[in-house]
Amino acid sequence: MLSTRRLRRLRFTPFAIAAALCCAGSALGAQGAVSIQGFGYPGGELSTRALGMGGSIADFDANSPINPAALLVGTRATVYLQYDPEFRWVTGSGLNTSTITARFPLFVVSGKVGSNARVSLSYSSFLDRTWTNTYQDTQTVGGLRIPSNVTALSDGGIADIRGAVSWTFSPKLTIGAGLHVFPGENRVVFGRAFPNDTTSFGAFSQTNTFNFSGSAVSFGVIATPLTHLNIAASARLGFSMHVHQGDSTTLGDAKIPNRVSLSAAYDGIGGTILSARYGNEQWSSMRGLGSPGLSIFDANEFSAGLETAGPKLNSIPMAVRLGFRDRTLPFGFGTQQVRETEVNAGLGVPLSQGRAALDLTLAHALRSAGNSGYSETGWIFSLGIAIKPY
């Protein structure tokens, strides 16, 4: 099975340009945050362009592996790469901490087959459970309360690898289907040291490695029932998923969450697209994968956005994007579900006479966990590079 660790290496390889900009390549994230509870943070599998519009265009976006029918939009062979660092601040109850996390969440290759069919192969981050924590607390050993330094680390997550095909029946109707596999690996390390008395108390560290597997199919349609009004719908039907320890012991069985979304886009204003999207994802079907106390919720998402022609670069207009997204996250803090509200803005910069495109998005996310008293602010900078050689 293709492990997530291997995927993480693979995903870095095509990102050589972006990686070369980095001075430290580790992709570790951080917990101790509101958004990365449970099995991790769902980025939403949005391309930079879709993120710039709050995700509202995701069902129409060829580079977002959401709706397989959206491949119609990609009329040329495309290689798409994405880099999403996030600056995060967590506050509440006297807590004020910040982290910076880098993600490479999306890689897509798509192309045209014949005149009506298009195919795509994508890798995306389904759930990212990568974080590191070091902190001090007290451990009771043999009835004694001993100061200790804790190191907790989680590395990995679950990926979504999709092979998809779309078929265009007419300019007003395209359908698509996708086959998904969800490999994953999550290495969890927990250690504790007793720096005040190393002769009496021994530090310990244990590592567990989990492997995930699962599959799903997805379907989608894009239709234009009225001039300038486009409707898209997509659904993912999840099959079984499992978590193993090592390669043998099965720790849990569950289902890949079903997902549905419905979107509308209006392009009746010259050079402008207005879009809105509603989505629902049945994350609770993953409950069997975790412990009985796993705080997991189904999640809803609503987003709206616009994309309009902006200033021209070498006679080709750039795209200016604005978006809004309001959603709930699947993994809560205690009994509290986490809510995320995003305000997004972005640019689409055509390069090389349209043979390449650079998408930039800045997303401001506010996350809160009910009345827990904790909230989180995230600034996500998303950079997508699409290369369209022919």
Place this chain on the structure above:
Amino acid sequence: MNRRLFAVVAVLLAAGVGACAESLDGGAGCPRLCPSQTLTVLDTVINPVLQFDSTFSGFPVIGDEQEILLATRGDTLETRGVIRFDTIQTSVTPANDTAQNITHVDSAFLTIVLDTAHARIPNQIRFELYDVDDSVETDTLSPPVNARFSPNRRIGGITIARAFLPETLKVPVSDSAILSKITTRGRLRVGVRVDGSGPAWIRMGSTVGSAGAVLTYRGSLDSTVAPLTNSPLSNFPVGTLEEGVRQGLTNYSIVAKNALPQFSNTMQVGGNPGRRAYLRFNIPSHIVDSSTIVRATLVLTQRPIPYGDLRDTMTIQAQVVLANPQVTDLRRAADIISSPGLDVSDSLLISPRDSGQKTINMFLLLRAWRTQDALLYPPPRAVVLRASPENVLPFEASFFNSTSPVGLRPMMKISYVPTITFGVP
């Protein structure tokens, strides 16, 4: 317009590049925002923890003591020292003359180095020297040598007040005795004992600790001839294979009397001659082999020795037995041990008169035992309790052993983290 565009793009790219310098640690939010980040530490008491134990005597081997204990504790303990001068100078060479056999000896004395730490020195302490040489080589046996500490063999001594006791003491030796030895056998073996107005014990330097005694005398009436100095040397037993024994007999300690009570159901550590307790452990494999030991404390219950002062203290080391299972002689195995501090960094500082529970931390050792299972011949899970130093202090400790009642026998408190599946949210 393009300039503005480039500025915007540059700012966004800079933000992206800035994120490459990740700051990953979200620990400041923990433990409040880090639910389930813990591994349960289990505590257990293993009693009995010993498969068996044994006490062996005679450590270290004769002559290996760093110092020589001179002790006289009334009816309970008396130890003495023997120093061999198996080659002494029998001639002098006056200036501008040839060597001449010694026919006159004067100003003879024995210089000994004293260690007054942990000593019991009465108001008046007497150092007595005896001629313990004999025509029969019986020095390795204590009784014949002890028998030579008789008044008719006394060849020197000094009584000195505690307040004036120096660290380097010159004990006068009979000139005629030295001359006799020079003219007859050409060697001298000196027995040293102390006595005084009360219990007395003090340590004397030895050649092992580079503080051996020195025998000095003048061999000529000519005052220009320098005094002769002789260092300890042993020539017996002869033979290449006996070199170690021979060196050990250069200066050594012998026990003339040890009437300290030996209790049943106990193990003894220290004393004279030195005793070691060999402890073979029996710890469930699911703890040693399948868990991470966080803390392991060997609990010993001390039985008081009804002699001495409560202020007297001795150090006890727990040292790991390295002898593999093929060494079935446990006394020999008790001598094949690790250096102090290896895997058991803890030690005991106790008073022999004290009682109650004493503890030794040994989690590192239990962790090491786990890794030793991979060896072809893993050593037994055993440690040796020994006094540090051995046979140079008149202190002995007694602990209840594995045949003692449940509440008194050795036990081990262990805190461990079992190997479990964790990390599933």
